[in-house]
Amino acid sequence: MENLNNQIFKIMAVLMCSFSCLILAQSDTNTEKQVRLVFNQLVSVYGSAKPQPKLEFVKKEKLPIQPARYSPSPNPKIEIDVALYKICQTFDKDSLNALAVVLSHELTHYYNDHTFCSDYAFANFKSNAELQKKIGQASYNARIEKESEADIKGFFFSAAAGFQPHGLQGLLIEKIYSNYKLADIQKGYPSKQERIVIAKNAENTAAQLYEHFKNGLSALENKQYDVAIELFTKANSQVPFRENWNNIGVAYARKALALKVSSKAEIENPVRFLYPLEVENKSRLLNERTRSLDDTTEEMVKLLNESQSAFEKALQLDPSFYKSRINLACVYDLQGKHNSAIAEITEKLPEEARASKEARRLLAIACYNAYMEEKAEKIWMELKM
Structure with a gap:
């Protein structure tokens, strides 16, 4: 009987040791x-x-x-x-x-x-x-x-x-x-x-x-673009951050969009021509011009160049930052480089990112502006726009 108890005790000791080791292993895991x-x-x-x-x-x-x-x-x-x-x-x-x-x-x-x-x-x-x-x-x-x-x-x-x-x-x-x-x-x-x-x-x-970064986001949301640019630039002074550069690019691009002269097609169907950069484009379409077209164009060119530079810096930090890639394509289209915009979407984005609504919406706009209306129409129909 005593031998049996000893054997049982040994078995229990082994089991308890194994159980403890298992718990430790799980804890480490x-x-x-x-x-x-x-x-x-x-x-x-x-x-x-x-x-x-x-x-x-x-x-x-x-x-x-x-x-x-x-x-x-x-x-x-x-x-x-x-x-x-x-x-x-x-x-x-x-x-x-x-x-x-x-x-x-x-x-x-x-x-x-x-x-x-x-x-x-x-x-x-x-x-x-x-x-x-x-x-x-x-x-x-x-x-x-x-x-x-x-x-x-x-x-x-x-x-x-x-x-x-x-x-x-x-x-x-x-x-x-x-x-x-x-x-x-x-x-x-x-x-x-x-x-x-x-x-x-x-x-x-x-x-x-x-x-500065958080306040910049608030300013961007409230369309205070100059304030947003200043705040994101301050945040970037010691921590160059892809999101900072991207947001700077968005602020410059939205300022440029406010100067854009709307086409007849945009006025007739504003939803289709809403750039992924924009929150809404109603105010842009209703905007009255108080300056000459030459002055507006010159300022818009400068703003878009600043925007392009910011998106490129974001992509230098992280080439896989697809948000900036799509935003850069928007800028190319606004600069009249429609084929470059199409290439950014179709050649430089992975399949998953190309399938996003933002990428396809921009692709449709760029195709339309590059006189590929049928392709643009097909994409808009697929997006139910």
Whole structure:
């Protein structure tokens, strides 16, 4: 009987151990899944032509000296210590926001080609005395500059991705230093207190830039195009952002559209000739001219050139930003480059984007203006316009 009990006890012990391991494995899997979701959401907002860096997870019994770091070579990657997620969870409802702050900071290092300054709260060469000696004070100042840039852009893109990073930078650094048992002062690297000051100053700057972005959107919606252009330009001063450039292009194009002389076909069927750039075109069609046609044309040309330049800059940052591609096609059509507009839609957009209502509506307008009325009519019929 005693042997039987011992056997049962051993079997139960094995099962409990297996069950515990399974729970731990599931926990790690869920953590990695959550981190990847936040990571991918941030990458989509950065909108860069650079390929997405690899995301790797570090799992060690002892805490590594770096909770998160960007490694530029041999292949660009961002390493995240699984234990960092637990630190972020201590922020409760702000856990994902805290995680986004760290990930976005590291993504800024990657997208801006930073090398020596590549970890969130600690120096990756802290123990290399020879390297410290070579780098010297100039590089120390450069590190502070890059940390500040990563904090500013990291905050901005976190907010742009829909997270709420406000007030988290300094608290995160405090918790990371505490949990990872990092010394407050390390040779060749800002002290903990300096790092917190850098982060808070950067957050104030980034918050103002993001405010410009949001206010620019409101101005654009309210047809205050000059105000919108000024605000988006201010936001772009430190964070060149594809959405900023796209919105600048939209503002210039809408200003140009207000000057456009409407054709008979547009007046008779305004819905068909509503450019994807426009909210509505009734005011444009009813607009009375108070200036000569020559003056209007000259100003419209200038505005469309500015608009084209802005959309091209958005596409330089992210060639797959199809919203700007369609908007650029609108500008080409307004400039009289109807075949170029058609080519942007039919040759440079992937099939899924070509099938969107915005792309097909613009294609119909460009075809009509390029004297392909039958093709335009077919598209409009398909769109039930």
